[in-house]
Each structure stands twice: as C-alpha cells, then as structure tokens.
Amino acid sequence: MKIIKQLWWFFFLEKKAYLIGILSLCLVSVLNLFPAFIMGQLIDQIASGKLTDSQLFLGIGGLVLSAFAMYGLRYVWRMNILATSYQLGKIMRARLFEHFMHLSPSFFQQHRTGDLMAHATNDINALTRLAGGGVMSFVDATVTALVTLITMSLSISWQMTLVAILPLPFMTLTTNFLGRQTHENFKASQAAFSELNNKVQEAVSGIKVTKSFGYQEQETAAFQAVNQAAFLQNIKTMRYDALFNPAVLFFIGLSYLLTLLVGSRFISQGLVSLGQLVTFMTYLDLLVWPLMAIGFLVNMSQRGDVSYNRIQSLLTISSEVVETDQPLPAPSNGQIVYEISEFAYDNLSVLQDIAFCIEQGQTIGLVGPTGSGKTSLLKLLMREYDVTTGQILLNQENIKNYKLADLRQLMGYVPQDQFLFATSVAENIRFGNPDLSLEQVEQAARAVHVYEDIQDMPDRFDTMVGEKGISLSGGQKQRLAMARAMILNPDILLLDDSLSAVDAKTEHAILETIKQERLGKTTIITAHRLSAIVHADLILVLEDGKIVERGRHQDLLDEKGWYYDTYMMQQLESEKSDRD
Ligand SMILES: Nc1ncnc2c1ncn2[C@@H]1O[C@H](COP(=O)(O)OP(=O)(O)OP(=O)(O)O)[C@@H](O)[C@H]1O
Secondary structure, three states: OHHHHHOHHHHHHOHHHHHHHHHHHHHHHHHOHHHHHHHHHHHHHHHOOOOOHHHHHHHHHHHHHHHHHHHHHHHHHHHHHHHHHHHHHHHHHHHHHHHHHHOOHHHHHHOOHHHHHHHHHHHHHHHHHHHHHHHHHHHHHHHHHHHHHHHHHHHHOHHHHHHHHOOHHHHHHHHHHHHHHHHHHHHHHHHHHHHHHHHHHHHHHOHHHHHHOOOHHHHHHHHHHHHHHHHHHHHHHHHHHHHHHHHHHHHHHHHHHHHHHHHHHHHHOOOOOHHHHHHHHHHHHHHHHHHHHHHHHHHHHHHHHHHHHHHHHHHOOOOOOOOOOOOEOOOOOOOEEEEEEEEEEOOEEEEEEEEEEEOOOOEEEEEOOOOOOHHHHHHHHOOOOOOOEEEEEEOOEEHHHEOHHHHHHOEEEEOOOOOOOOOEHHHHHOOOOOOOOHHHHHHHHHHOOOHHHHHOOOOHHHOEOHHHOOOOOHHHHHHHHHHHHHOOOOOEEEEEOOOOOOOHHHHHHHHHHHHHHOOOOEEEEEOOOHHHOOOOOEEEEEEOOEEEEEEOHHHHHHHOOHHHHHHHHHHHHHHHHHHO
8 A cells, every 4th residue: 555655744743643543443343343242142141041131231231331432432533533634635735835836937837727726626635535534444444354353253153254254355356456447547537627627717717708709609518528528437437436335245245145054054053052143143244344445445545546646746846946055135126137148938949149237226118029028038037937048137146046035025027917816906906915004005006097996996995806806997907916016116116018908198197107106216117009118218129039229219219120110100000099
C-alpha cells in the first residue's frame, strides 16, 4: 500500500487522534464477539433445560452493557478518525492554494481552470476518504478478522474455521483483478471529470459571447458531448466497482454453505453443540464486513493513489520566476533601466535589443501596433516573467535580486482586461489594503472620475459587482480597476491600455489628475490612443519587439514616422466624430 506510506506524514502528525481512534476500534471489534458468545451460551442452557432466571438476566444485562460501551466507543473512533481525516483535506487544499498563488502566470496558461478545480475538489475528497473511511476499514477489518478467526478456532473448532476460510484466497484473487480494473478506469473518470469542469467553466465565462453569436445550441451540444463522455466513462468504472460486493458476497455465501455442511456433521458426531454452531455462524457474520472491506480498501487506496499523484505532480511544479538565496528587501523607487537583448515566451522571441532609461518621477508612453511587445515590457518589470538575455535594473540593482513581494509592492498595475471580485464597489477599490477608509475610497473614485457613476448605482459604494453583482460598462470597470491601483499611491504605476474604453475627454481629465497627484512618482502608460501619452517625458514606439522611434511628442511628430502617421490619423478621426 504505497499510498499509506505516502500519507504517513499526516498519520504521524495526527498520531494522538489516530491512536485513540484505533484503540476504540479494536475494543469495539472485541466487544462485537460478546453478543454471539452469550447467545450460544443461552441456547445451550435452553437446550439442556438448565437456564435459570438469574443467568438469563445476567446474559441480557451483559448484552445491554456491551451495546452501550460499543455505542460510546463508536462515537470516539468516528470523531478521532473520520473527523481528523477532514484535516488532511484542509491541509492539502491549503498547500495547493498557496502553491497556485506562487506560481507564475505561464503555469495558468498551461493548465486549465477546470483541471485545477478538479484537483482541489475531487482529488482531495478521494484522499480525505482514504484517511478517514479507508483507515477505519483497514483497522476494523484486520482486528475484527483476526480476533474473530482466533476466537472461532480456539473456542469452537479450528477444523470448522479452516473450512470456512477456504474460499478466501479465491476471493482475494478476484478482488485484486477488479481493483486493478477500477484503478485504470478511475484515472479515466477523473480525467473526464476535469474535462467536464473545463467545459462548464469555459461555457459560463463565455456565456455573453456565446449568446451574442446566437451560438447557444452548438455550445449546448458541445457540452452534452463532454457530459455524455464523462457519463459513459463513469458507467465503465461503475461496472467494475459494482462487481466488487457481489463477488465478495458470493464467496461469503460459499463459506456459509461449507460451514453448514461440516457443522451439521460435527453436531451429529457430538464434536460441537447446537449453541456453538449458532455462535460460529454469528462469528462468520462478523467476518462478512472485513472481507467486504478488502475490496472496498483496494478500491479506495487505488483511487487515493491516483489522486495523490495528481496533486503531488502539481505541487512539484515550481514557479519559473524565483528569488535569489538572499534577496534584498524593500527596494525604493528610483531610476529604471531596461537592457534587454532578447525576451522570448517559450520559443517565441517577442522583444529584441531594448535599451532605455526611466528617471524617477517620469511618465513614459509605450505605443506601437498590436502585438508589438508593450505589455510584455510591463510584465518583465513586475517579474511575471524573467528576461531571457539581459536585465532590468532598479536603482542600479538587477530586479531579480530584490524580494519579489517587495518589488511588486512598489508597483500598481492596471491590466487591459480587469477583473472585479464578487464583492462591493468599495471592497474592490480597497482590495490591496482592506484597512483603507471610505473617505480614501471615495477620493480614489473621484481621481479616476468614476465617483458620479458610483453615486448612481443602487447601493452606491456598497453595490455588489463582479459575478454576483450588477453589470458595469467597460469604461466603469476600467476606472474601478484604476481606482484600485491609484488608492495605494504606488511608486510605479503601470497603466496597460487601461483607459481604452473611456471616452477621450474623461481620459484626458483622469490623466491630468494623475499628473498632478503623482509628482515624483513614476508612471508607465501603454496606449493605442496616442492622446493618452502626448504629455509623457519619453515616448517609445515599438514594432515587432524593437524600439523603432523614441523621444517626446514633438520630436516624434517631426520624425514623420509611425507615430506621426498614427497621430494624424487619430486626430482626423476625432475631429470627424466631434463634427458628427
Ligand atoms: N503569455 C504569452 N505566451 C506566449 N506568447 C505571448 C504571451 N503573451 C504575449 N505573447 C505574444 O507576445 C507578443 C507581444 O505581446 P504583447 O501583449 O506584449 O503585445 P502588446 O504590444 O501589448 O499588444 P496589444 O497592443 O495588442 O496589447 C504577441 O505576439 C503575443 O502573441
């Protein structure tokens, strides 16, 4: 049982609870023999006509007492073994969650959300069942089987016991075969469940797009196909699973039959009494559970094994972005220098020969055609990815040498596709620091010109947004995400095309406020609308991962290159829309 060895750390951690639980289980197993023994005694005394009232009351009293003792002990082992097993679920979930939080974004690009959810639910449940029900079955079955077999052979007849256990080896062979089949199919069932999770997750997140294309029927059909595949796989697994109990019951029935045949001969030969045969058959009854538990256990440990390996393989994936052995704490804002020879995602080279310097307090504009590498430049500064060849310096120190959390704390990032949490407007804005006051939240909302919009919402700052809340316009979402970053007043603010859904006039007003409020602080803005960066101290034009133009607004206009053409075109468009 490899899985028991793998989970040994947990059993050791919870050794006290497991020891108490196992001890109680053992006592219940022994006490379980008591009723059968008393019944045998009473039957023999009835058969011989010697049963007295006091013997009857003593017998009944003993039965009642053992019943109460077993009741109490069962409670103890349930609380100590089953309840403790939930602790394993809690620990594994926490490990997995913490691990997810530390992994780099590339991990989440390579793994689908549905799969990750399946690991955090199904796989962890399989482990919890093993550490609870599995351990209980193992101990209970072993102790009950041993105590019962020893009592059967010593107190009644070892010959009859031998006959009764004759079918057991065949049963073990059968359950082993079924166990292997279940194991293989369970792996496929878990994979099918992950696929189903992925489909549901994708369908729910993309529901608006699906509806806008009138694609519901095709999407429903696609879901039904995945659902059907998961169903068929589960049925296949169930087929082997369902064969377990009947197979065990068949061999147990065989055991009864053989015992009856031999037992009746032994009675006629005077080797055992009728009472002893009744006791023996009742003991045999007690063996049913341990025998069934073997199959149950094989099955459960196979499932636990699959699940544990799936979780472990996730836990061993390490983040591509790592800290040095002795990272420098708390970097302060200062000069930022990009010296990148090359940066590639996997094998796709997206930035080459990038060299520029940002002085503290400057505003930098990054522009260029879509896919030219603007966002990648910001992600490298936040160390979502590391530069392939070259370096980025902050205060003359490679950013790789700083403590990751401290480095990121210095920055506020407003991404292109903002995410709002399913909570109130106020909680979303103060996400980075829940202790901030409502006044500060309101001030941040004013700074990004979303305050009036919030005043019009049903519960103002308490209005629920995100998945559970009201629908917001793209521009409102962008400004809330911006308020979330602005409220922390970060030393380095990264705006990644984050005002694209806001009208040009509001955008201008917001940028003016940022300019006034962020004196001495660095701001990097990527934009498609050039009006967002005309005031920047340095503008870089990127094309195919290279800087093709650089300078201030007027310098770039004079160059009459991509910047000039784009600016002129956007000016014409804006004049035209003003006229319209
Ligand atoms: N995580 C990723 N893995 C692989 N390739 C990526 C990844 N992110 C971006 N790319 C690729 O890198 C190139 C640069 O992307 P990037 O997002 O930096 O461009 P951008 O200039 O910000 O584009 P846009 O203006 O459309 O936002 C693109 O070809 C893009 O497909």
